Amino acid sequence: MSFEGKYNAKSPAVKRLMREAKELHDATDEYYAYPLEENLFEWHFTVQGPPSTDFEGGIYHGKILLPPEYPMKPPNIILLTPNGRFEIKKKICLSISGHHPETWQPSWSIRTALLALIAFMPTPGNGTVGSLDYSPIERQQLSKKSLNWYCDSCGKIADLLSYNKVKKPITEEEQHMLNTISLKGDVSISQDMPYLSNADIVEENELRHRNNINNLNAENEPEILNPPIEVISYSKDFLWSLLIAILIFAIILLLIRRLFLL
Ligand SMILES: [Zn+2]
Numbered sequence: 354m355s356f357e358g359k360y361n362a363k364s365p366a367v368k369r370l371m372r373e374a375k376e377l378h379d380a381t382d383e384y385y386a387y388p389l390e391e392n393l394f395e396w397h398f399t400v401q402g403p404p405s406t407d408f409e410g411g412i413y414h415g416k417i418l419l420p421p422e423y424p425m426k427p428p429n430i431i432l433l434t435p436n437g438r439f440e441i442k443k444k445i446c447l448s449i450s451g452h453h454p455e456t457w458q459p460s461w462s463i464r465t466a467l468l469a470l471i472a473f474m475p476t477p478g479n480g481t482v483g484s485l486d487y488s489p490i491e492r493q494q495l496s497k498k499s500l501n502w503y504c505d506s507c508g509k510i511a512d513l514l515s516y517n518k519v520k521k522p523i524t525e526e527e528q529h530m531l532n533t534i535s536l537k538g539d540v541s542i543s544q545d546m547p548y549l550s551n552a553d554i555v556e557e558n559e560l561r562h563r564n565n566i567n568n569l570n571a572e573n574e575p576e577i578l579n580p581p582i583e584v585i586s587y588s589k590d591f592l593w594s595l596l597i598a599i600l601i602f603a604i605i606l607l608l609i610r611r612l613f614l615l
Contacts, residue, residue: 356393366423367393373463380515384467386417389506394419397506398430399513400467402496406475407489408436411496414510417463418444427457428466434502434510437487437495438474445470445483458530465530468523472531 360367370393377386386398396417402408415432429444439445478484487495500511507513523531 407492
């Protein structure tokens with residue numbers, strides 16, 4: 354597919370997405386993702402359920418919506434295949450865990466997002482927005498059913514992954530990213546009241562725990578914590594709205610005073 358000429362090739366988002374589309378061009382047996390023919394900012398993906406879990410053997414399909422500011426802002430993931438862990442047709446946000454849960458690292462990519470999604474499937478939902486806590490039997494049944502699931506744009510999803518055991522091993526850097534990444538439902542209130550939304554990261558400890566078993570380097574992770582870009586811009590927005598609210602309040606107060614004086 355060719356996007357040349359259709360998008361501004363100088364836009365960082367376009368450049369980056371074209372590069373990622375090239376890198377992800379070949380399906381692996383774990384995941385496959387590609388932009389829609391008509392929209393570079395909407396991708397469809399397919400992931401294999403992680404082995405030795407209730408999702409083993411399952412194939413799950415979904416959409417990735419990229420914001421115009423990508424990679425400065427994170428992608429949104431939407432699962433479409435019923436799976437028993439994430440609600441379908443709902444945005445799942447990727448964010449960093451720890452002290453700045455709202456931040457996303459521009460060095461992360463669609464591949465990182467998919468790896469994080471796979472890693473998160475077996476973790477407990479703990480009632481987080483967008484999470485489901487179906488029983489193991491229900492999840493196993495859904496994983497079997499998923500093989501017959503069709504996407505209107507992509508066809509039978511069971512045919513989309515490579516079965517040649519094509520693997521791209523997780524690099525040390527990616528392992529670090531996975532240690533710090535967390536997933537949560539899209540709390541729509543967070544757009545308007547961002548200062549309320551830092552609380553509901555429940556899943557990070559579980560993932561970290563799982564990763565610590567495989568990776569003894571986890572204690573190095575603070576090195577890759579960048580400044581919390583999202584948090585800064587959120588608090589700026591908040592200050593602006595506060596200032597405007599004060600101004601409006603002052604004007605109303607003056608009007609009322611005037612009315613009473615007349
Ligand atoms: Zn599709």
